[in-house]
Amino acid sequence: MHLADFLSPDQIIAGLTSRTKAQVLDELAAPLVEMHHFLDRSEVSSVLISRESLGTTGIGDGVAIPHGKIADLDHILISAGLSREGVDFAALDHKPVHIFFLVLAPEKSAGKHLKILAFISRLLQDPDFKNSFINAQSREEIWNLINRV
Numbered sequence: 564m565h566l567a568d569f570l571s572p573d574q575i576i577a578g579l580t581s582r583t584k585a586q587v588l589d590e591l592a593a594p595l596v597e598m599h600h601f602l603d604r605s606e607v608s609s610v611l612i613s614r615e616s617l618g619t620t621g622i623g624d625g626v627a628i629p630h631g632k633i634a635d636l637d638h639i640l641i642s643a644g645l646s647r648e649g650v651d652f653a654a655l656d657h658k659p660v661h662i663f664f665l666v667l668a669p670e671k672s673a674g675k676h677l678k679i680l681a682f683i684s685r686l687l688q689d690p691d692f693k694n695s696f697i698n699a700q701s702r703e704e705i706w707n708l709i710n711r712v
Contacts, residue, residue, distance in 0.1 A: 564682050565712070569641040572706040573598060576644040577699060579663070584652050585612060588629055591642045591665040601635060607667065621654030625697070626687045628680060630666040639679060640667045643705060645696065662687060662696055686712060 574594045581587040588611045589604075596602045610631035614620065621627040642665045649659025664683045668676035687693055692708065699705045 564678065566641065566683070566686075567706075567710045569639050569679070570643065570709070571598075572702055574640075574642040575702045575705050575709075576642070577702040577705055579644045579646040579650070581646070582648075582650060584615065584650070587644070587646070587650050587652065587663065588612065588615070588665070591629065591644050591663055592667075595640050595642050595665070595667060599640065602633065602667075607631070607633065610667075611665070615653075619653040619655060621652035621660050622684065622687075623654050623656035623658065624687075624693075625649070625654075625658060625661040626684075626693075627652045627654065627660040627662070628664050628666065628683055628687075630668065630676070630680060632668050632670045632672070632676070634670045636667060636669045638669065639672070639675060641665065641679070643709065645699065645705065662693065 581590045592607045596604045614631045620629045644663040646661050649661050652660040654660050695708050
């Protein structure tokens with residue numbers, strides 16, 4: 564699996580400015596909605612907030628992988644973001660989240676969607692990848708890092 568197949572440099576935010584969970588979700592969704600005009604911003608936000616109400620996607624150790632399924636989507640979309648200050652995302656370990664990968668999947672997908680979530684989760688357990696992501700100074704550095712995996 565190659566993450567660069569599911570996102571582009573324009574879908575990376577190297578300096579998230581949001582301070583709340585809802586704001587972060589909206590900020591991460593913005594480049595996807597901008598690039599894919601068929602997406603409805605309010606629907607995307609609603610789907611992501613609904614998923615968060617089932618249980619946090621803040622998996623701990625400074626990482627969150629918010630995700631949701633969209634009815635008219637025909638392929639998986641991903642955005643990534645870095646918050647230097649960290650965001651209270653109600654993570655399982657109660658620590659601020661710095662690294663975000665947002666995954667939008669077609670409503671009828673299951674296998675590929677779950678494989679991507681598992682792949683991202685495993686990737687973020689790699690201390691070298693995680694440290695490189697956190698210390699990246701630009702969108703291009705994050706893109707180059709993602710493009711290598």
